[in-house]
Amino acid sequence: MTGPVELEHLDTYTYQIPRSHRADMRVPARFYADPELLEGLLQDRSLAQLINTATLPGAVGYALAMPDIHQGYGFPIGGVLATAAPEGIISPGGVGYDINCGVRLLGSHLSRDEIQPHLDRLASALQARCPSGVGQGGDIRLKKGELEEVLAQGSRWALRRGYATAADLDHTEEGGRLSGADPARVSERALERGRGQIGTLGAGNHFIEVDAVDAIFEPDTAQRLGLRENGLVVQIHCGSRGLGHQVCSDYVKRFQKSLARFGYHLPDRELVCAPLDSAEGLDYLAAMNAAANFAFANRQVLTHLIRQCFETALAGRLRRFELFQIYDIAHNMAKLETHTVEGRERLLCVHRKGATRAFGPGRPEVPEAYRAVGQPVLVPGSMGTASWVLTGTATAMQETFGSTCHGAGRQMSRSLAKKRHRGPGVREALERMGIAVRAGSMAGLAEEAPQAYKDVDRVVEVVHGAGLARKVARLVPLAVVKG
Amino acid sequence: MTSDIQPLPPYQELDHTADLALLVRGADLEALLRHAALGMYHLMGADIPPAGPGIRQRVVLSAMDAEDLLVDWLGELAFWAESRQLIFRAFTFHDLSPGHLTATLQGGRVGHLEKHIKAVTFHNLRIVDTPQGLETTIVFDV
Numbered sequence: 001m002t003g004p005v006e007l008e009h010l011d012t013y014t015y016q017i018p019r020s021h022r023a024d025m026r027v028p029a030r031f032y033a034d035p036e037l038l039e040g041l042l043q044d045r046s047l048a049q050l051i052n053t054a055t056l057p058g059a060v061g062y063a064l065a066m067p068d069i070h071q072g073y074g075f076p077i078g079g080v081l082a083t084a085a086p087e088g089i090i091s092p093g094g095v096g097y098d099i100n101c102g103v104r105l106l107g108s109h110l111s112r113d114e115i116q117p118h119l120d121r122l123a124s125a126l127q128a129r130c131p132s133g134v135g136q137g138g139d140i141r142l143k144k145g146e147l148e149e150v151l152a153q154g155s156r157w158a159l160r161r162g163y164a165t166a167a168d169l170d171h172t173e174e175g176g177r178l179s180g181a182d183p184a185r186v187s188e189r190a191l192e193r194g195r196g197q198i199g200t201l202g203a204g205n206h207f208i209e210v211d212a213v214d215a216i217f218e219p220d221t222a223q224r225l226g227l228r229e230n231g232l233v234v235q236i237h238c239g240s241r242g243l244g245h246q247v248c249s250d251y252v253k254r255f256q257k258s259l260a261r262f263g264y265h266l267p268d269r270e271l272v273c274a275p276l277d278s279a280e281g282l283d284y285l286a287a288m289n290a291a292a293n294f295a296f297a298n299r300q301v302l303t304h305l306i307r308q309c310f311e312t313a314l315a316g317r318l319r320r321f322e323l324f325q326i327y328d329i330a331h332n333m334a335k336l337e338t339h340t341v342e343g344r345e346r347l348l349c350v351h352r353k354g355a356t357r358a359f360g361p362g363r364p365e366v367p368e369a370y371r372a373v374g375q376p377v378l379v380p381g382s383m384g385t386a387s388w389v390l391t392g393t394a395t396a397m398q399e400t401f402g403s404t405c406h407g408a409g410r411q412m413s414r415s416l417a418k419k420r421h422r423g424p425g426v427r428e429a430l431e432r433m434g435i436a437v438r439a440g441s442m443a444g445l446a447e448e449a450p451q452a453y454k455d456v457d458r459v460v461e462v463v464h465g466a467g468l469a470r471k472v473a474r475l476v477p478l479a480v481v482k483g
Numbered sequence: 484m485t486s487d488i489q490p491l492p493p494y495q496e497l498d499h500t501a502d503l504a505l506l507v508r509g510a511d512l513e514a515l516l517r518h519a520a521l522g523m524y525h526l527m528g529a530d531i532p533p534a535g536p537g538i539r540q541r542v543v544l545s546a547m548d549a550e551d552l553l554v555d556w557l558g559e560l561a562f563w564a565e566s567r568q569l570i571f572r573a574f575t576f577h578d579l580s581p582g583h584l585t586a587t588l589q590g591g592r593v594g595h596l597e598k599h600i601k602a603v604t605f606h607n608l609r610i611v612d613t614p615q616g617l618e619t620t621i622v623f624d625v
Contacts, residue, residue, distance in 0.1 A: 044500045071500040073606030073622045097602040097624045134527075134565065134599040193566060203599040204625055242565055245601040245624070249558055252605060257547055269550070269605035413498040414625070443528065443597050 005047055013067075013466040017051060024267065025054040031065035032466050037458060040411050044071040046078075052267045053081050058088020058275075060341060060348055064400050066355050067462040068409030068454060072096075074270030077354035077410075080403045083276070085336055085347040089264075090281045091273035092255065092288070094351035096332045097248040099288055100295035101239030102173075103378040103406075104328040105389065106303065107226040108233065108310075109320040112212035115232050115478065118314055119210070119436050123479040125309040126208055127438035130302055132483035134203050137196030140301060147195055148183040154293030158300040165325075168300065170367055172328040173357065176296040182286035186243070187250050190287075194243025194294055199301030203441070203483035205448055206238040208306065209380070210436075211387060211475035218472050221373045221391060225326050227473045234323060235387060235475075236302050237380055239332065240295035247291045251284045276349055285334070292333060299328055326389075327367075327376040331356045331406035337365075339401050350401045358392030358404035358469050366392075377469050381408050381456035383437070383448055383482070384430050387475040388460045395467035404469040408456035417452040418443060426450075436479040445482060491615060494522030503598075503623045510616040512549060513576050516556050516584075519621065520574065523557050526623065528597025529570045537591040538569060542584065549581035550608045553619065556584065557603040565599065568592045600625060 008016040010030075015038065017029040029050045033041060041047065046069045053075050054063035060082045069078035074093035083089050115122065131138045142150070150157045155176025158164040169176045183191075201208065213231045216222045227233070240247075255272040258280050266272065274280035307323050314321040334351045341348075350357075359366050359375040366375040374391035381387045385408065396402050412420075423442025426449045430437045439445040463469045493514075497504040505522045509515030524531065542559055546552035563569040571590030578585040606622040 046500075073502060073604040073624065077501055093604075097604075134596040189562065193562070204601075242601075246562075249602050253551065253554070256551060256605070268607055270607075272605065410501045413500055414503060415496055415498055441597055 003048070013462050017047065022051055025051060026056070027054050027059045028062050029054045030062040031069060032067045032462050032468065034458065034462055037067050037454065037462065040454065041069055046071050046076045049074070049076040050079060052271060053079055053094070055267060056081060056083065056089055056091065056271060056273060057264060058083040060084055060346070064403065066403070066405040067459045068354070068405040068407055070409045070411065072353070074268055075351070075353045078405065079353050080355045080400060081351045082339070082348040082401045085349045086277035088276060088349060089273035090276045090284060090334055090349050091271060091351060092248050092251040092284055093270045093272060094353055095248065095288060095334050096353045097245045098239040098332055099244035099247060100292035100330045101332040102295065102299065102328060102330040103380055104236040104299045104303065105326040105378050106234040106306065106323040107326045108231065108323050110232040110318065112230045112232060112478065114318055118317060119479050122210065122309065122313040123436040123438050123481060125313045126306065126481045129305050129309045130201055130208055130481065131199070132201035132203065132481065133440040138199040140199045142195060142198065147191055150198060150297045151183040151186060151290035151293055152181050153177055154296040155300045158297050163304040164300045168303065168325040171325045172296060173330055176300060176328065178289040178292050180286055181289035181293050183290050185283045185287035186247055186290050190243050190246035190250065193246050194241060197241040197243065198298055199305060200241060200298070201238050201302065201483045202241055203444060206483050208302070208481040209235045209477050210479040211235060211477050213473050214386065214476040215474040218470065221472050224370065224373055225376055225389065225472065226324060227389060233326070233475060234306060235378070235380055236299050236306070238299060238302065240291045241298060243294050244291040247287045251287065255280055288334065292330065296328070327378060329356055329376070329378055337401070339397070348401065350403070352403055354406050355403045356406045357402055358396045359402045360392045360394040360397045374470070377404055379405055379407060379456065379460060382450040382453035383480050384433060384435060384450040384477060385456055388456065388471065389473040389475065390460065390463070390469035391472055393467055393470055396469060400468055404463045405459050408453040408459055410452055411454045412452040414447040417449050418446045421446045421449040421451070430480070435477050438480070439482040448482065493518035494525065496526065497620065499622060503625050505621050505623070506618070507621060508616060508618045512581065512617065513579055515610065515617045515619065516553065517574055519553060519557055520560055520571070523560060523600060523623070524570055526598055527564060527600060529564065530593055531572045532570055532591030532593065534572065537589050540571070540588045542586045542588060544584040546582055549610050550605065552581055552584060553610065553621070554603045554605060554608070557621070561600045561603065564596060568594070568596065598625060
């Protein structure tokens with residue numbers, strides 16, 4: 001529990017904790033919820049963690065949290081913090097260990113009815129071809145020096161190796177490559193952890209999911225994105241694997257040593273940070289960008305493997321089984337972006353930890369094909385529940401530094417989920433709903449039971465109602481492959 | 484006459500919404516590190532390899548304080564578990580202070596780990612001295 005909090009209810013979905021709530025807050029904290037979500041988030045330490053982020057040097061505007069907020073470590077999950085660049089801070093804990101964990105959505109010309117007789121074969125092919133599980137390595141063997149190229153080039157490396165199309169890169173945040181990545185800032189241990197993990201899903205809440213488009217809310221936008229009612233799509237949720245985890249660990253440790261030099265007094269050591277223009281800050285930014293490029297390349301190689309699975313499972317049985325990329329978006333990242341603050345253009349370092357960029361129409365960062373409608377936002381739900389495709393808005397640009405929610409958000413601890421649910425029971429319940437399930441771990445399946453998460457439809461109603469994103473399409477799962 | 488007072492467990496899992504948290508106790512720093520290792524292996528669902536010659540690994544760590552050392556220690560063990568499926572059952576500390584550790588570890592490979600520990604965090608990490616010894620709560624990113 002967070003303890004007594006001074007809450008101002010600003011409008012239907014917006015709540016604020018004033019700066020006066022705690023002496024060390026530099027900016028107010030603001031979050032988005034409805035009454036039920038508010039009651040839930042008061043049950044853990046989410047708001048205490050949000051208040052802590054409001055104390056960080058160089059914070060601009062508000063420390064923000066989206067309606068999928070839940071307790072994490074350091075920053076809450078669902079947290080957004082913008083700091084002034086270059087004099088403000090950058091915090092590895094504000095990005096998290098799974099740097100550029102994100103979601104990719106692939107579209108198809110197939111329909112829900114067409115795939116139904118082939119679903120089990122397809123799910124089994126996906127599980128067999130896409131490596132998943134703890135520390136699991138993949139089939140891609142990198143030549144000497146090639147990992148450094150992955151870190152510097154991201155999805156461009158994948159394009160050169162034949163794992164991508166140019167259109168895939170066009171429909172990826174930053175074109176699948178962040179500039180300013182420096183492999184030399186990544187430790188030997190991080191390289192070792194990542195070397196065999198390109199093209200692997202990992203474990204935990206990562207997944208590949210085959211979905212059907214269940215409902216369309218904005219037909220013109222949906223058509224532009226390549227979505228049609230009952231159409232088949234594929235989601236990939238994963239990140240930078242052990243390489244990213246090690247980059248974060250390395251810099252959280254290194255930053256501890258320089259805290260005193262910068263004169264920072266922080267309420268939690270996990271919030272450790274350094275000025276963006278310090279040697280520490282610049283090194284972390286370069287290493288984080290390299291890990292983010294690894295994650296883009298990882299999801300790209302998985303895309304290649306998934307396309308192979310569609311061919312294996314469906315060739316000769318169905319026509320037009322090719323997959324095209326709709327979008328790929330990060331939800332754990334710190335990025336240098338220009339935003340208008342109090343009428344003035346400012347360069348900011350926007351930390352999103354379990355939050356998605358949601359740039360509105362007209363922004364040059366949005367791919368040309370989508371610029372008129374706003375950036376696609378991909379919001380996966382839990383197994384057995386819906387996922388959503390949204391678009392970013394001008395309101396998000398004004399209120400949340402162009403950010404919105406990233407998922408349903410957990411509401412039940414993993415230990416409680418395992419006490420209340422058993423993996424085989426979860427699988428049977430999903431199969432009764434017509435969902436094909438392939439999971440490497442029954443305990444992991446129990447932890448990820450749909451009941452462990454908030455209602456994603458409710459979370460999306462809040463961001464839609466608050467104007468932080470617009471509903472385009474609702475997806476429902478047909479097959480789930482978990483690590 | 485038997486005492487009603489039960490010894491406190493060396494580690495116990497605590498509720499955490501998204502990740503995993505472990506309360507660890509130890510009479511001294513060496514016991515705390517040992518119990519933290521066993522507690523983390525428990526969270527991973529790792530079977531401790533049986534006694535035998537197995538695999539030996541020397542570990543040398545430097546840290547700025549005891550909390551930093553604890554994070555490094557568990558991070559080292561999580562690395563060997565992730566990258567080589569290597570789980571240690573015996574820990575011999577040759578040199579140990581809050582700022583430094585030299586140890587020899589003995590263990591073996593396991594076939595499967597149920598849970599992946601991505602990282603050991605510094606979240607609210609503080610080793611406190613209690614009348615029963617040292618105590619701390621560690622949050623793991625999973």
